[in-house]
Amino acid sequence: MDHRELLGDAIKEECGVVGVYTPGEDVANTTFFSLFALQHRGQESAGIAVSDGEKVRMHKDMGLVNQVFTPEVLATLKGDMAVGHNRYSTTGASVLRNAQPVFCQSLVGEIAVAHNGNLINAVDLREKMTAEGEHFDTTSDSEVLARIIVKNMHNGPVEAVREVMRLCKGAFSVVVLTPNMLLGFRDPYGIRPLCVGKLGEKGYLISSESCAFGPVGGKFECDLKPGEIAIVNREGLTIEHGVDSPREAMCLFEFIYFARPDSRMFGTGLYGARLRMGERLAAEHPVEADIVVPVPDSGIPAALGYSKATGIPFREGMTKSRYIHRTFIQPDQRMREIGVRMKLTPLEDHLKGKRVILVDDSIVRGTTTKQLVKMLFESGALEVHVRITAPPIVYPCFYGIDMASKGELAAAKMTIPELTEYIGCTSLGYLSVEGAQQAVDGSTEGFCTACFTGKYPLPIPVGLQKHAFDDPPHVGEIATVSAGQGQLFES
Ligand code: SF4
Incomplete structure (x- = not known):
């Protein structure tokens, strides 16, 4: 999990x-x-x-x-x-x-x-x-x-x-x-x-x-x-x-996060694509720091790429418990936060007195990143620079990915400075859409980027669109909408 x-x-x-x-x-x-x-x-x-x-x-x-x-x-x-x-x-x-x-x-x-x-x-x-x-x-x-x-x-x-x-x-x-x-x-x-x-x-x-x-x-x-x-x-x-x-219009998110790093698709291995995303992230958002720390496990290849491109040492900054599962989810926010602390435990010896670049794949609501940043500061980090391989997620997905509705997406609600303040990090940098695409196969053709750009490869029926923005139907369930069936919004 x-x-x-x-x-x-x-x-x-x-x-x-x-x-x-x-x-x-x-x-x-x-x-x-x-x-x-x-x-x-x-x-x-x-x-x-x-x-x-x-x-x-x-x-x-x-x-x-x-x-x-x-x-x-x-x-x-x-x-x-x-x-x-x-x-x-x-x-x-x-x-x-x-x-x-x-x-x-x-x-x-x-x-x-x-x-x-x-x-x-x-x-x-x-x-x-x-x-x-x-x-x-x-x-x-x-x-x-x-x-x-x-x-x-x-x-x-x-x-x-x-x-x-x-x-x-x-x-x-x-x-x-x-x-x-x-x-x-x-x-x-x-x-x-x-x-x-x-x-x-x-x-x-x-x-x-x-x-x-x-x-x-x-x-x-x-x-x-x-x-x-x-x-x-x-x-x-x-x-x-x-x-x-x-x-x-292959889903760009498969390369950033969903698919396993040992899978191949679109003519490339996913681990290598994520490594290159980290390298590009370093080129787009350089910063002086002492260590590059991944959010395990999904942030590891990109953190290695960032480290390789900058020469800043890669260090594990937290360990991940395999034994915290879904049953641990509690309705109460405080209990959930304890759950995250048990899932990811900071390695204080690696973090204390260090300027840290924290690499993760994506920010959805921002709540998790906020908590991880807090955890790193509490462990003695002097600075925490957050670097994210997914471009800002601003639009909902209608093609099989269950993400927050637009109103809940952190990047849709806040500017980068506001989000930096909300998360509590020293700086925040997202990989560009072009950077993420080019890291896959060198081109910017052939991908769906709709949740980042709003450019849906297939027009979305207005009713479904409205429904998703207010109260997203879970994907796979048919939304019980009546308004605008057959009408289309942007393509
Ligand atoms: S909208 Fe985003 S998550 Fe959905 S298919 Fe397109 S790229 Fe993938």
């Missing part, structure tokens, strides 16, 4: 998806380990569906992957093709109902659909389909996507997927399991990641991130391009063009 979650100050990825095929071998255990490697993308529910060539069986429940899947449960999931899903979700009675994969009956038999992302036209689609007599079991946008596949299955699974790509707007990286086929596809903008790997001689993996391949002996093959479909059946793997891509 991230230290920011203890203060309710985190940005949360919504989901991780995985697909596995190993001909003739049971894949439930492999799927389990791959899902386990994607645990950082969602910690509230997990599910696996397995096909034995005739029947698709599924198990899903609330909890972490290793809580949901005991050896006994895995033993019941027989078959050589599978999909899996991790979800972060809201609290409340509807949560298990909305856990994935979504399981439906279709013309070709049972299908299971696992989705990472968020549809921005789910309300419209659902209303139209309901008027046509479609029945929905959940409030999830992923079920809308699954029902479109079912509805179009008379044209075969690949055409049904193409219809999803034509009708659905927003972010969707999806894996689908039919009794005899595993499919993976990305939306035409490629907002959320999805990649393909090889497993042994004849097996294949599809995953949100390549970090799911290594633990099961898989090898990264390629990123799926926006609008592409990976088709795995008993003949092997083919990758087909699904629909045209207007332009690539």
